[in-house]
Amino acid sequence: MAEIIALANQKGGVGKTTTAINLAAGLACLGQDTLLVDLDPQANATSGLGFDKNEEAPGAYENLVEKLPAEKTIKGTPVELLDLMRSSPDLVSAELQLAGEFSRENRLKDCLSGVRNAYSFIIIDCPPSLGLLTLNALAAADKVLVPIQGEYYALEGLATFLETIRVCQERLNENLAIEGAVLTMYDPRYTLAQQVRGELEKFFGDSLYKTAIPRSVRLAEAPSFGKTIYQYDAKSKGSESYLALAGELLARRGWKGMRLN
Template structure:
């Protein structure tokens, strides 16, 4: 039985999509069967895996509308053991269209939960907001992984996100767990980076992944080639970091 993990933070630019794509690719390389769902209208996870967003006819929009069965929306990627349900800019309209529907927070859960029989891990890349799309992703998920960049204001907004998680646990999904906080964009030369790591560990040590994602030029370049860091440069620091994270995640879930 697979596990659904949402990657969420309402702050933009914290490494959500980078983490979704590269964690999914790393889990695939480690021989897990993985599905990545792009639930962000910007569709960066889709283009980041080499899919031309303009050619996407069916994807997350149809998944939420229940107009096409989930398995028919799946596209194979060039990355081993990794499939994707892509996004398109039309996903922007979904929040307005879902507003009047009954059970609107449960549309993704209904569509995706049956896929847990098919995949070991289902990773959902959320939009940088706490709107209806992200709410759907969190209601459908078993856990949420929260990337936090090692920069000023890093912890700002974390309290709000944790409160959102609490209210979703209370109202929509009492099984929702926090998979962990992931420190991203770490630069060991910067005092600020080290202060953020200290601060996060001081307040949330039990929740924080041991793996820290370091700033890495190759990691920034990979999406422009439509490749995960594993495909783009397997020997890079970024690749090493995400494989370490994938291993940590697998071990953590094996012992649960």
């Protein structure tokens, strides 16, 4: 049964979507059946995988608001073993539509329960807020992975965010655990970035991923071509580092690596 991992941080622009796409695709490259759920009305994960976010096609909105079964909206992607539950700009109104509905935080969880057996991993890309969509992700997830940008304000807001996770554990999902944090847009040439890394090591201990994602123009360019970093530039530092991140995630679960015959 799939492990469900939410990529969340209420701060905007920290690398949630870039990590969701390339971690999910990295897991798929390493042989894991993976579903990427785009739960952000910006639909950047949807367009980043080459789909038109404005296309009239059912997606997470229909799954959450109209309770359409997951398999009705999930599609294959150009990446082998990677499927997508797409988003669209109208997802922004889901919050209003669901106001007053019973158990509205559990819509995603209920919907994913129908497809959990088909995957090893389900990765959820969350919007930059702590609204109902992120709560749906946290209610459905087993783990939350927090991307953190290696810059000055990196730790600001982190305490509030972790407090939200604690409240979620208490009220919504007692199984929710913190997978850890991953440093994004990391540039070790800057003392400040090294300091942030040091702070995160203190704060997260072993749950901070050893793999830090470097700042890389190729990673920023890939989504405008609707491609994962592996399709866009497989030899780039960004590609190596996201594959290493996927490998580290699997190693934490006892994976011994791919064997070449």
